[in-house]
Amino acid sequence: MNIEQIETFLMVTEAKNLSIAAKNLFISQSAVSHRIRSLEEALGCELLIRSRGEKFVSLTLKGEEFVEIATRWKTLSNETKLWTLQESKMNLKLASIDSLNTCVFSSLYKDIINSNNAISLNVSSHWSKTVYDLIESNEIDIGFTLNSLKYPNAIATPLFKSRGVVISSTYSKYPKEVHPHDLKTSDEILFSYIPEYEIWHNFWWEHDQSEYSSVDTVSLLFTMFDLKEKWAIVPIWIARKFEKIHPVKISELSTEPPEYACYHVFNRNPKPSKVKTIKQFSEALENYMKTEEFLDSIK
Incomplete structure (x- = not known):
């Protein structure tokens, strides 16, 4: 059983006539008859009722049942062809x-x-x-x-x-360049992913380690800078993102933290x-x- 036999069967069921089906398929009537007989042999049952001397054919009960199966078969065959032509995602x-x-x-x-x-x-x-x-x-x-x-x-x-910079509210008092000694850890929102920064941070604020707040995601950090004197040291690319979403002051550090x-x-x-x-x-x-x-x- 193959797709040519299926398509021929469906064309015959539509035309109800072998010669018309042959014309629509651009093949001979004998080729149509051969395909139908081969399909019936493969299925082990008759699909068409052929009356001698009559132009039209009709379906047996099995033939009527097979129409739906043949239609699904043709659809699946077409989908398979399309799939083989498409580049896999x-x-x-x-x-x-x-x-x-x-x-x-x-x-x-x-x-x-x-x-x-x-x-x-x-x-x-x-x-x-x-x-x-x-x-x-x-x-x-x-x-x-x-x-x-x-x-x-x-x-x-x-x-x-990238370098680290200080971000703060646009209403904060921090200048364009700030020294770590000018930053109070009680106003800090700690945000860091690298151990080198923690070492640097501990060097400058060794005695004030319990005073700062902290967040661990950018989305949380974004919500904090309506607070006037709060500050955080972040990679410049976080600061640049802030500028596009929310007004923020960016201050350079006179003593640079480790690079990110x-x-x-x-x-x-x-x-x-x-x-x-x-x-x-x-x-x-x-x-x-x-x-x-x-x-x-x-x-």
């Missing part, structure tokens, strides 16, 4: 810390989702260690973090570095089915990092 799983997802790479994700129909992108936010764990187990394909951790198969390559380095994390042995997709994403990432939007956000 490649799934890419990506994980990053919240601030990089929100403030640095959201436009990249948007462009890929909007313009690259060949990639189905799945993005999630996690702590850095979780990102490395997921990469190590090959549960995700790409990761972005601010920490370089040692794992057997999770490889981290640096993408860019962003790392691109991947498994040294990716799944074979993901190699092509990872390459496509890496090319899109490389192009995105040359855009003015990206460069302006990290400077």
